[in-house]
Amino acid sequence: MSEPYLSVRDLTVSFQTSSGVFTAVENISFDLEKGEILALVGESGSGKSMTSLSILRLLPEAARMTGTIRIDGQDISALPRRAMEDVRGAKIGMIFQEPMTSLNPVLTIARQMTEGLLRHKGMKRHTAFETARTCLEDVGISESGRVLAQYPHQLSGGMRQRVMIAAALALRPGVLIADEPTTALDVTVQAQVLDLLVDLKSRYGSGILLITHDIGVVAETADRVAVMRGGRILETGTAETVLGSPRHDYTKALLSSHLTVEKAMRERYNRIKAIAT
Numbered sequence: 084m085s086e087p088y089l090s091v092r093d094l095t096v097s098f099q100t101s102s103g104v105f106t107a108v109e110n111i112s113f114d115l116e117k118g119e120i121l122a123l124v125g126e127s128g129s130g131k132s133m134t135s136l137s138i139l140r141l142l143p144e145a146a147r148m149t150g151t152i153r154i155d156g157q158d159i160s161a162l163p164r165r166a167m168e169d170v171r172g173a174k175i176g177m178i179f180q181e182p183m184t185s186l187n188p189v190l191t192i193a194r195q196m197t198e199g200l201l202r203h204k205g206m207k208r209h210t211a212f213e214t215a216r217t218c219l220e221d222v223g224i225s226e227s228g229r230v231l232a233q234y235p236h237q238l239s240g241g242m243r244q245r246v247m248i249a250a251a252l253a254l255r256p257g258v259l260i261a262d263e264p265t266t267a268l269d270v271t272v273q274a275q276v277l278d279l280l281v282d283l284k285s286r287y288g289s290g291i292l293l294i295t296h297d298i299g300v301v302a303e304t305a306d307r308v309a310v311m312r313g314g315r316i317l318e319t320g321t322a323e324t325v326l327g328s329p330r331h332d333y334t335k336a337l338l339s340s341h342l343t344v345e346k347a348m349r350e351r352y353n354r355i356k357a358i359a360t
């Protein structure tokens with residue numbers, strides 16, 4: 084059997100604090116295949132972001148990481164900084180809660196979207212520009228020409244989020260890490276962005292690691308779920324199994340605190356059924 088696109092084995096992240104060693108992530112393992120959404124769900128402080136930062140090799144200086152992370156057959160756990168810069172962007176894309184943290188305020192959208200294409204894909208400027216335009220259209224931005232000429236602050240929050248997704252996907256990464264991608268958006272835009280992620284997963288074939296505290300978001304999007312608490316993975320399985328018959332009390336509590344999960348699941352399976360028939 085071929086190896087999964089992303090494989091995380093025995094990942095542990097710890098910090099030396101004044102009161103001793105604090106373990107933020109404890110011995111977790113999971114796989115992500117291309118074309119699937121794996122949701123890491125858990126409350127604040129459960130270790131979700133430290134897990135994604137480990138995969139990106141962007142942990143804070145003070146953190147100590149052990150374990151193995153393999154992407155596309157390559158062990159990246161100890162890659163030198165320069166080599167890792169090539170893996171980031173080309174093989175792992177990332178989108179964050181607040182697009183302004185990853186969009187450069189003084190560059191036009193065209194400049195920031197073409198930069199990665201010029202650097203990682205070796206495209207000519209004109210081809211990179213046309214690719215950026217197509218990607219913007221793929222994320223539902225019809226006035227791509229106008230948006231390419233604009234600066235991030237000239238766009239609405241929802242538009243910025245779409246631009247960030249387009250910029251990440253333009254490089255066709257095997258894995259897209261989406262850390263609370265919709266938390267800062269209002270409910271309507273949130274639903275649109277989630278639908279977009281599900282659609283893009285199929286169209287671009289990237290695997291998506293979705294980091295969220297919101298079990299409703301999981302129900303809307305995930306193929307598989309890993310529930311995190313206190314740095315550990317409590318349970319993992321298909322979305323249907325984990326959300327439909329949770330084994331752990333903590334998962335049950337997460338579910339019961341979210342009244343719309345059942346509705347979201349129902350709507351989602353109705354949509355899948357509608358597509359299948």
Ligand SMILES: Nc1ncnc2c1ncn2[C@@H]1O[C@H](COP(=O)(O)OP(=O)(O)OP(=O)(O)O)[C@@H](O)[C@H]1O
Binds near residue numbers: 127132
């Ligand atoms: N530099 C640091 N030094 C010590 N502890 C840290 C440091 N950075 C993070 N932590 C701790 O690591 C733990 C896991 O944090 P992490 O950000 O991964 O949680 P999270 O599940 O992503 O939560 P949130 O949704 O709030 O971001 C937390 O208890 C946090 O306080």
